[in-house]
Structures are given as structure tokens and as C-alpha cells.
Amino acid sequence: MTTQRLHPRVRAVWVLRAVVAALVLSAPVAVAFYFGYLPRWAPAVAGVGFLLIGVGHAILRYRRWSYEIREDALYLDRGVITQVRTTVPLVRIQHVDSRRGPIERGAGLASCVVYTAGSRGADVRIPGLTPTGASDLREELKRLAIRADGEDAV
Amino acid sequence: MKLAPQSIPYRALQKVSGVVVVLIFFASSSDLGVAVSAGIAAAILLVVGGYELAYYRRYEYELTEDTLDISSGVISRREREIPYGRIQNVDVSRSIAQRAIGVAAVDLETAGGSSTEGSIRFVTPAEATRLRREVQRRKSATASGERADDVSGESPAAGPVEEELFAISPRELAMVGALSFDGRLIGLLAFLGSGSFPVLSSYLPGASAAALTVAAVVAVGALFLVSWILGAAVSFSNYYGFRLSRAGDELRYERGLLRRYSGSIPTEKVQTLTISDNPAKRALGYATLSIETAGYAPGQGGDYGSQAAVPIARIDRVYELAREVEPFGSPSFDRPPKRIRWRYVVRYAVMVGVLLGIAYAVNWYVAIDLPWYAPAALLLAVPAAAHLKWKHRGYWLGEDHLLTRNGFWNRSVKAVPYYRIQNVIDSRTVFQRRWNVATIVADTAGTNSLVGSDAAAVDFDVAEAVKLRKELNDRLQTALAEQRDRRTMFEWFEDDVDGDVSATEGRDDRTEQSVIADAETGRDRIGTDPVDEGGADVDGADVDGADGDGAEKGGNENSTGGDVDQPEDGVVRPDFLPSDRDYSEPAERIDTGEYAVDRNPSDADVAHRSDDRHQEPDPPGDGDGEGTAERTDEERTDEM
Structure with missing residues (x-):
């Protein structure tokens, strides 16, 4: 991808x-x-x-925001004042949400939240997705997380 | 099992005591008679006592084969099952009052949830010890795949041999007291004091600047003394009789003078080790070790999270202990680029400038001739401070661990096993970008990382940081693959015990082959291009290793057969096509004769082979395993 x-x-x-x-x-x-x-x-x-x-x-x-699903990790690049690049190994994904807030619903958008057991990067939110895109991404991440097969994600 | 009966009155009194104090306050201040308030107190006590009796009657816990079940609740019932394998640590604590009436509080922590998951409020100390032992025994029994029932035939008291790792000596205890300093009081008083300073100064119109300064110095001195005594007292009572020991695969600790704490931490759940010291400790050759697990939830704060910290010990002893828990070898740290010292110089100079500004403003506001320019003398210390800050930073990549080091006044060395990394964060602030440096944080599920003290390599050159980030991700994948192999091997041994020998012979070397090949590719990969070949490559090999297993067993959890179509390069890439499965329908079950198998095994997009296996089972001697070895060999030559 x-x-x-x-x-x-x-x-x-x-x-x-x-x-x-x-x-x-x-x-x-x-x-x-x-x-x-x-x-x-x-x-x-x-x-x-x-x-x-x-x-x-x-x-x-x-302009800064981008994300990528690599073979073994989800990679995010974002942040204006502090640029942050996060690598979330797929094995570590605990669960995935797709959610739509009121403003997002108004704009016809949705976001996807990835949770890990970590502390600082415990939940990573990918905003600005289409509703179908968000649920596709959720399903995809779920599938990849299961496939990555972390026996003990903690 | 029930709670200890003594816990009923104790819990009731514990709840009521606050109310009683309020009542007494009211009774003394209002015209309410003593008799009336005593009556009210008695009524409250009765109600609460009744509630606690009901709580006692309805509270039940049970150690089943693979879970600890707790059913509790008077008005709303709750039934909870905690699998032994998920329990992070078990803590037992007893305050003075609890010791007097012979009860103990048991807390079982798992990584989930926002509070202590299994909090058993008050059983007898003997029962608390039994609980702890049983949980550990059953946990290791489930981990090794045995049924807990099988082992329970042995005497339950006979656990693994306990081997003492560390016991605090009186000298060390005295040192803990002497070196601990509770800064919170200073902060609080300084905050209050800053508010009252203008008020005070208005009371002292005639006082000269010199007298004021002397008074301030004396006050600050007294403040420090009080904080120091307080800190010493607190840590003395906390760490009195500290003892750390190892029993099989868990660590046990015990400590406390007034409130006695004891508990166990499974070594396999350790997330991070932190070795911290400060200039005083460094000068004397001492350091502190703390062990983090994922058990403690945010907000539990205070003493929690570092229950098992070795408060103080000789540096070599601390490292020895740390290596006992996580064998990380002897680190040699890489420092950030030297130019970064200039960044710290600028930062500290700006800080001194701000301080000067504040001093000037105060001087102007108070209108007494204070030497407001005094902080300028701090400028002299700036280069040294910058150098020291740089000098104490660093990171080191060990065989299985990432070690980072930060801080001068409060230096901490953190050891994170690659296997425990949750995610890797690369951040660059505006200022860092100007210097072309970045910070890499290896986030774990440990507790202290909640307060922002994750293992971090700070201010490294961007190129190096990017390399480190990739390297960490790679090493995590390698560690995961190794862990997986270990499990597969383990299953094999398990199998050999009860399986028939003739059938096992052939496949035995096959897995061994594939496992070795697998491990080798893993190792090779470290040097080469990081992301591309990544985990999927290992996955591919792993799938094959598991395949032989699954085929013989008649197909079970590993339906990830060899018929995953592998492209020429042998790299199995994730499939991004959404599956067309309708999740509102339950998965179709197939009866294989032995047990039912889900038609969509774990919904991973891998071919399931439950039905075709039934028709044509893989003959044990086919070229499957050899194929694996060949393929990985080819791959390796390709990479070279």
C-alpha cells in the first residue's frame, strides 16, 4: 500500500x-x-x-498528514509544530474503532482509531476518511492484526 | 472461597470513620445533643454494618482450572473471570490496623481496565499467601500446557525454591533515608509563599534588604530541612525490611514498616527496567532499580508502579540484579552529536534570561533594592550544564534490549526488551528541526511511561534517528518471530511425549530445519533493507513451520496451510482485498470428525484446508519442509 x-x-x-x-x-x-x-x-x-x-x-x-500500511506496521506521519512519525507494529494492535463525530457526520467524513497497549501512543487516530473508507480500513487492520498473530500483545 | 469474617467490622468502621468525624465536628459546633449524634452514628454504623454483612455473604472467589473467578456485589452483581495467564502481578498489603486484626488486602493486576482488576478486600494473611502461590502455580501450569488438575496432586505448599536476590542492609536503609528528599513540600510552600510575599513585605516596611535576604535564606534552609526529614521518614518506613527474591519465573518482594507490602511479579511480564541515580548517589557509587509491568493503571499513582524497586544498592549490584531479570549485557552508549550542546547552551541562556526578567519585575514591583541581576551569575554555569546534559544522554542497541540514558540530576538508564516495544514514535519539534535532530521514543505498556518517562533517545541526528526507528521495528519483528518459533518448538516437544514415535520421526528434523532457516533469515535481515522484507517474510517461513504441525495433527488452530499462494520472491504480502464475509451470520462450522472447525479461521485471509486435508492428508515425508529450507536458502543468497 x-x-x-x-x-x-x-x-x-x-x-x-x-x-x-x-x-x-x-x-x-x-x-x-x-x-x-x-x-x-x-x-x-x-x-x-x-x-x-x-x-x-x-x-x-x-499537508503534513499521511499514513501508510506497511507489511508489518502502520506508519503515520503528522504534526505541524512538532512533527511526529509513529510506527505501530500490526502485532501490537489491540482493537480498532471507526467513529463519526457530529461535525464529521456533517462533512460526510469518519475517522479510524487504532488502540495499542502502549502508554504514550496508546490510541492513534486517523481522521479524514470517508465512512466506507474508515470501515474498510478498520476491517483491513483487524485482518492484518489477526494475521500478524501476536500471542501476547502486552 | 469467602473473605475473612473479621473484614466485616473492619470494612464497616473504615467506611464510617469519615462520617463519624464529620458528626463529631457537627455535634460540637451545633446545638445537637451528644446523645442524638451518638444515636445517628449508631444508626449509620448499623446500616453500613448490614451492608458489609451482605457484601461478605455475596462475595465469593474461586480458583478454577484456568481462571480466577470473583463474584461480588450487593445491589449490582458482578461476576469476573481473570485468566491466570493474564495476571500481571499480585500484591498483598497490610496496614497496622489490618495486621492487628489479622487481615490482608490482595490486589491482582492485569494489563486491561482502569483500576485494579481483582481486588480482594481482606482475607487472612495465610490465605493471601496461598492465593499468591496458587495463582503462580496455576499460571505456570497453564503456560506449559498442563492441566492445573494434574499438578494439584502434589502438595500445594511446595512451590519453586525461593532464591534471595537482594535484602536491604541497615546501612543501605539509612542511606535511602538520607538521600531521599521530598520535593513536593517545597513546591507547595513555594507556591503559597509566592502569593504571600507582597503581603509580607508590606508588613516589613522598615526592614532592610539584608535582613530580608537573611530571613529568606533561613526560611528556605528550614524548608529544605523539613522536606528532607519528611522524605527520609517516608522512605524509611516504605523500604524497611526490603527483600527481593526469585522463585522460579517470578520475582517476590516484601517491604514496609508500618504498612507491609509483599507481592510477586512474573519475570515474563516485565516491560522496562529503570536504573536511576543522582549526583549524590553517583558520587557514593549507589543506584536505584525499578521494575515495571503493565499491571498498574493510570491514577493509581503514588507508591504503585514501582513496588518492586530496589531502593538503593551499589551500582555493580544493581546492574547484576537488573541482568538477573533481563540479561542485557554491558552497554556502551552512543551520545548525540556534539553540536547539540550548543542547543542546550541556547536553551539554558534563554532560561537565565527569563529568570533575570522575573527578578527585575519583582524588584520593580516590590520597590526594594534587591540585587535582581544576581541570576546573571548562572550564565557561567550554562556551558557546563549543556555539556553535562549532552554527556548523560545516549542509547545503545543490545542483543535483545534497547537501553537509553537521560538526565543529569536525575539520571535514568532504561532497558526495554525489543519484544516489549508497543510502538515507536519519532518526533521533531520546531527547535529540533532547526538543529536537524529528532527524538525516538520506544513506547511500552509499562506504567511509568504514563508519566512521560518512556525510553527515549533524545536529540539524535535525523539520519541516525530514522535508522534507529527502522532498526527497532525490525528487531521487534525478529524478536516476535523468535518467540513464535520457541512456541512452535515447544508444541513439538509436547507432541512428542504423547504422539506415536514412528510418525514423529520424519517430521521432527523437518521442523527443526525450517525453524533454523527461519531464525537465520531473521538474523540476516537485521543488516539488510529494513522494512521491505519485514515480518511477512518471517511469516512465510513460519507458516511453513507450522504447516507440518497442523497437517499431522489433523488440522486445528493452524489452518494456515502451505497453499497460501506465494509469489516468486517468497515474500507473502498482506492482502488488502476486503473479505466478502457477512459478519451478521455466524461462521459456518465444518465437522472434521474430531472437532468442529470454523470455515473462516480467524478471518485471516489464508486458505483453510480442513476439508481437503480430510480427503488427502499430507504424507509425512513429502517435500514440504525441504521446500521451506530451500526457499529460505535461495532467499538468503538473493539477499547476499
Whole structure:
């Protein structure tokens, strides 16, 4: 299997999330303006600033994200500020979920979560999959995990 | 089996004591009469006592052939079965009160779940010991494939011989006390103190800067002294009478002055070994060893997770003990590139700068002439600190273990068996990318890794890090393959005992051949291209090894026959086509005469051969095993 990218629509989900985050973050500034501590332009500047950062992060995040199922491991490459590359040996997979949150359902997307017994990388989430893609991936990982046959995954 | 009857009043009192304290508080502060509050207390005690009686009556545990069954619960019932093979460790603890009335608490940990899986609250100490022994005995019995019943004929008390590994001497105990320092109190007081500092300074308007400084120094000194005494007392009582011993395939520990802890850890469940020290210990030639398993859940914190830590011992002794548990040889660490010291210099310089800024701000806020520029003197220590940080980092790839080393003030050397690696994480922060370095973390299921102290090779050159990452993954696959072979071999011996000799002769050397070939390919692979040939290659060989087995036995768990279509290069690649099986229907069963076989064995996309085997069983002497050896040989020549 070659390196897989996420579905482009996941950017919309992330951008939406960035908008919400920007709103929440600039709320205190707006309150400060309301009570007259800050000039009129402050909330707008803060909001736009947060939004730009969030949207930029979402786009870069999409560009960075990739995953690949290799012969004996699931390999993920992601992260904007801290780049993280995780290798999850198929033998170590404990169970696999495919899940769809409300926003994901709205965008017609789903994600797949892989659990291992590890502590730091205990659950690895692959977002931005189509619903059928997510359940296919789940089935595939399950099959590969069984095939890899870890007698004692801990 | 039932709990100890003493546990009823003890549990009731334990639950009520908090309520009683609150009641007494209320009775003394409000106009409620003593008689009334005593009445309320008695009523509560009665209710709780009744509940505990019911709890006692409905609590039952039983050691069955291959599981420990616990059924409990008064209002909602719970029946739990814990397979012996999955039990990570067994801990027994007894507080002073519990010792006085002769009960002990038993905790059985498995890797799953969020809390202690089998918590048996209060049996007699003798029963606790029996439980621990029985669990171990039955576990090793299930592991070796024997039925627990067969062994139970022997006297249950006769376990494997216990061999003492370590017992703490009074001198070492004193040293543990002297060297342990509870920093938490300082943190707390510093936090409280920082809030009250402006208030205090307003009380002391006339005080000179010098007097203030002296007062601060004295206060800090007292703080350190108190923390030190506290830490010493805590660790003295924790490690009083520490003893670590080995009995067969498990480690046993015992410790505690006020609260007595004892327990067992199966050596095969050990995830990580950590050898830690600090400058003081290093100077005196001592170190600490802790043993991690996957048993303890997050949030159990505190003393848990490092129950079996050897608190202090001579460094050579600590290494000897560690090798006793995990034979990792003698490490020689690779350090990060020297240029990385500059990174630490910059980091520490920035930290000093921040400190200066804070000092200046405080000075400006308090408006007393404090020597705010004093922290600048720390700049002198920056190069040394950077060098030391670099010097104490490193990693080493051993035969079967990854060893990492980090930290100067709290240096820890971690040994992780490749077989225990859960996943490998390569991370690079923005700053690390500027220096073209990366951190490789080998994540295990151990407990301490939850607090972020996984085995990590920090700040290694990107090229080296990538190599290390691949290498770790490879070595994990090799270790897994070896483990699998060991199991196959084991099954063989098992078989030879009760199988008929004439039939076994032929196939015996066959498996041996394939196993050896397999191991060799595994070893060869280390040097060559890491990912490509990976596990599937080993899988292929393994499948063949298992095949001979399955064919003779009349087909059972290993339906992974030789008719997996192998491509020319002998590498079996995973099949990514989704299977068309309808999971809402139960799997079709086929009666082979001996026992039923699932038509979709484990749903792995491998050919099952249950039915065709029935018609034409593989003759024992066919070229199957030779084929394996040939194939692997070819492969090896290809690789060379």
C-alpha cells in the first residue's frame, strides 16, 4: 500500500474548528472592549489573528498528514509544530474503532482509531476518511492484526 | 472461597470513620445533643454494618482450572473471570490496623481496565499467601500446557525454591533515608509563599534588604530541612525490611514498616527496567532499580508502579540484579552529536534570561533594592550544564534490549526488551528541526511511561534517528518471530511425549530445519533493507513451520496451510482485498470428525484446508519442509 493522504474535505472540518476556537479565544478580548478597557479594533484584530493562525495550522496539518500500511506496521506521519512519525507494529494492535463525530457526520467524513497497549501512543487516530473508507480500513487492520498473530500483545 | 469474617467490622468502621468525624465536628459546633449524634452514628454504623454483612455473604472467589473467578456485589452483581495467564502481578498489603486484626488486602493486576482488576478486600494473611502461590502455580501450569488438575496432586505448599536476590542492609536503609528528599513540600510552600510575599513585605516596611535576604535564606534552609526529614521518614518506613527474591519465573518482594507490602511479579511480564541515580548517589557509587509491568493503571499513582524497586544498592549490584531479570549485557552508549550542546547552551541562556526578567519585575514591583541581576551569575554555569546534559544522554542497541540514558540530576538508564516495544514514535519539534535532530521514543505498556518517562533517545541526528526507528521495528519483528518459533518448538516437544514415535520421526528434523532457516533469515535481515522484507517474510517461513504441525495433527488452530499462494520472491504480502464475509451470520462450522472447525479461521485471509486435508492428508515425508529450507536458502543468497 502506498502512502495515503486524508480526504481534502477534512480541511473544512479543521477550518471550522479553527473558527470556533478563534471565537472562543477572542471572547475575553471582546468582553474587555465591552467594559471599555480596550479600543474598538482590538477584538477584531484578535479574532482575525487567531483565525489566521488556526486556518494556517489546519492547512499545514492537512499537508503534513499521511499514513501508510506497511507489511508489518502502520506508519503515520503528522504534526505541524512538532512533527511526529509513529510506527505501530500490526502485532501490537489491540482493537480498532471507526467513529463519526457530529461535525464529521456533517462533512460526510469518519475517522479510524487504532488502540495499542502502549502508554504514550496508546490510541492513534486517523481522521479524514470517508465512512466506507474508515470501515474498510478498520476491517483491513483487524485482518492484518489477526494475521500478524501476536500471542501476547502486552 | 469467602473473605475473612473479621473484614466485616473492619470494612464497616473504615467506611464510617469519615462520617463519624464529620458528626463529631457537627455535634460540637451545633446545638445537637451528644446523645442524638451518638444515636445517628449508631444508626449509620448499623446500616453500613448490614451492608458489609451482605457484601461478605455475596462475595465469593474461586480458583478454577484456568481462571480466577470473583463474584461480588450487593445491589449490582458482578461476576469476573481473570485468566491466570493474564495476571500481571499480585500484591498483598497490610496496614497496622489490618495486621492487628489479622487481615490482608490482595490486589491482582492485569494489563486491561482502569483500576485494579481483582481486588480482594481482606482475607487472612495465610490465605493471601496461598492465593499468591496458587495463582503462580496455576499460571505456570497453564503456560506449559498442563492441566492445573494434574499438578494439584502434589502438595500445594511446595512451590519453586525461593532464591534471595537482594535484602536491604541497615546501612543501605539509612542511606535511602538520607538521600531521599521530598520535593513536593517545597513546591507547595513555594507556591503559597509566592502569593504571600507582597503581603509580607508590606508588613516589613522598615526592614532592610539584608535582613530580608537573611530571613529568606533561613526560611528556605528550614524548608529544605523539613522536606528532607519528611522524605527520609517516608522512605524509611516504605523500604524497611526490603527483600527481593526469585522463585522460579517470578520475582517476590516484601517491604514496609508500618504498612507491609509483599507481592510477586512474573519475570515474563516485565516491560522496562529503570536504573536511576543522582549526583549524590553517583558520587557514593549507589543506584536505584525499578521494575515495571503493565499491571498498574493510570491514577493509581503514588507508591504503585514501582513496588518492586530496589531502593538503593551499589551500582555493580544493581546492574547484576537488573541482568538477573533481563540479561542485557554491558552497554556502551552512543551520545548525540556534539553540536547539540550548543542547543542546550541556547536553551539554558534563554532560561537565565527569563529568570533575570522575573527578578527585575519583582524588584520593580516590590520597590526594594534587591540585587535582581544576581541570576546573571548562572550564565557561567550554562556551558557546563549543556555539556553535562549532552554527556548523560545516549542509547545503545543490545542483543535483545534497547537501553537509553537521560538526565543529569536525575539520571535514568532504561532497558526495554525489543519484544516489549508497543510502538515507536519519532518526533521533531520546531527547535529540533532547526538543529536537524529528532527524538525516538520506544513506547511500552509499562506504567511509568504514563508519566512521560518512556525510553527515549533524545536529540539524535535525523539520519541516525530514522535508522534507529527502522532498526527497532525490525528487531521487534525478529524478536516476535523468535518467540513464535520457541512456541512452535515447544508444541513439538509436547507432541512428542504423547504422539506415536514412528510418525514423529520424519517430521521432527523437518521442523527443526525450517525453524533454523527461519531464525537465520531473521538474523540476516537485521543488516539488510529494513522494512521491505519485514515480518511477512518471517511469516512465510513460519507458516511453513507450522504447516507440518497442523497437517499431522489433523488440522486445528493452524489452518494456515502451505497453499497460501506465494509469489516468486517468497515474500507473502498482506492482502488488502476486503473479505466478502457477512459478519451478521455466524461462521459456518465444518465437522472434521474430531472437532468442529470454523470455515473462516480467524478471518485471516489464508486458505483453510480442513476439508481437503480430510480427503488427502499430507504424507509425512513429502517435500514440504525441504521446500521451506530451500526457499529460505535461495532467499538468503538473493539477499547476499
